[in-house]
Amino acid sequence: MTKSVFRMHVLAAGHGDCLWVDYGDPDAPTRILVDAGTAGTFSRVKAALDKVRCGIPSHELLLITHIDADHIAGTLNVVEDGVLASQFKEFWFNGRDHLAQAAKLQSLGAVQGERLTAALKKLPGRWNTAFGGGPIMMPAAGSPPVKQVGAATVTVLGPRPAELAALLPVWTQEIKAAGLKNKVAAAKPKQIRPGWQSFGVTNVNKLANEAVTTDTAPANGSSISTIVEFQDVRLLLGADAHPDTLLDGIKRLSPQSPLKVAVWKLPHHGSAANVTDDLLAAVDAKTVVFSSNGAHFSHPDKIAVARVIRRYRQTGVHLVFNYKTKHNQIWESPALQSKWNYTTQYGSGLNGVSVHLI
Template sequence: MSVFRLTMLPASEGDCLILSYGPSEKELRHIVVDGGRKATWPALSDRLKTIAARGEQVELLLLTHIDADHIDGLLELAEDPAPPLIPKAVWYNGFDQLGTLTPAGGLQPFGFRAGDDYSKALAKLGWPVNAAFGGNAIFLDGKPEPFDFAGLTLTLLSPDTGKLEALRTQWQKWRDPKPAAGPGTVAAAGIEAFGKRPFPAVLDVEKLYKASSLDKTAPNGSSIAIIAEYAGRRVLLGADAHPDLILKSLEALMDGHGPCHIDLVKLPHHGSRANVTKEILELLDCGRFAISTSGAVFGHPDPEAIARILKFCPVDERILYFNYASERTTPWNAEDLRTQYNYSCAFPSDPAGGISIDV
């Protein structure tokens, strides 16, 4: 039987994903999506060495966006004097790729320095960036259209030009030599100004699922989110994409004929309440959801997001896949909740984290 598998490496609060596919276990190809934090690099390096030793290829190295919990591990790869392997293609919306976009938006620096460093490292290596797009930015231009890539069918859901324009303006202002914020401020540090919220003492789904404010940060909005299809099975990789664009893209893709069948969803923004919405879940014919985060920094997954899955997912039986067993994920394995809402949980067998899911 053909193989289509998503592996979520232990990436702290971030994403480091490997999508493996092929006609058999002996004929696999791979896509690497994001690299997690710097501490993720040893685990990713080991996986890449194994892939190389088997004579297999990484068809695509995809950096979804420049936030530290996605780019740091890939920067380690790009700056390694002896990288374990060379990917056949690289997708990344760096500043140079955004050069033809019209600026719009405001100032809120997140990972611009790392983004510039990554661009320099890729240029030094000579790895082709966005070759399938003529070296230009990767973005939606109208209705999402499936296209063939390295034996997969890929459909781009995010970003669009508006999301990239907002990022470009912030990036340009960060590069601007005008006086910046003083030491110790968020602007000077270039980090997300979010905290870890307390976890509720009681997981009351009927109270938690209520709507909340939506993610509007420019780096997250610039995320490259895709549907990957192989042998009739489909995975939605949501990156940290904004829910308004994911919803718009899914609606356009369905063209009035829904729901949209997906076999596995990697939740956007690590299961943030600002990115996982009722409207998106109701559009999806999918009962399997993967959540990549340790919860150590920002407290993801938010209980509101999980509650919405249990409340609004139209599929009768649901499975939640966590790449960490943590104080914010294991409470969802309570028998009374699983019985009431007809779902199950899957956790890593290794205490260090990481999980593989056959699609």
């Protein structure tokens, strides 16, 4: 009997996310695509989709986590292309109609979110159907929702109703200000925390102890974070989720002990504002994945990587980066790896990197 496969390919998606997950029969796997990165990622996504196109949909699901441009811009091109869109049985995405309240917006993709909504409305019966057409969220109390996707289950850890409630009016404000034109606001420059870059990189503890304000951006808070589980093996996908939201979902699943996962794609590309010690303590992971080329925001933060290394020093951890950049190549140091009990793996050029769970 052919052994099943469960793997994730982290595409080279600029400073964004594009995650290709497949599982089951290696010759005919079930596939899920999570986001499609920046606009520049589209050509690579299209090429990958073209390779597996067939007479039936090649993918069970396209999960669009939230409206930030580094997650949605490439996705928009996929959904607006009728041929490519036909490769997906279902789309999960929280559009403006799924939101209830809003506050200050720090998203860059509200206009694209509106265009995506229009495109999805042209695909009846395939948008959030697993949720009765309603919002994809974890309830304010109780167990996270679990949905069957092929032979795997997908558990939704966030957002909660409050995070979705924080987005609607500002989404509306953004599209009104843009006049519904296809444009994206310029990214704000990264605010460097005074002095953090002066810490010796070998001083992992000092880096890990650096205080950082946690993420409060409403768009990130609306991220759909999930667990994909196949044959009792778990893949945790953090999207750009706020650490308290993700921690709440994890604690609801495993209140007494850390949640055991094979692979964890960290939230927000390894931003220190999203990777907290409390969150790390709630998860036992063998492999931790960082998705970013470091453009715009220099992700992953050295502070976040140091926290991961320190958290898993006793058990060891494998760090996977889909690019090798000036921001992350320091962790390749043999001396650091020996001292802190971790290993590294880097993507090559624009090829991204693959992680096998089984």
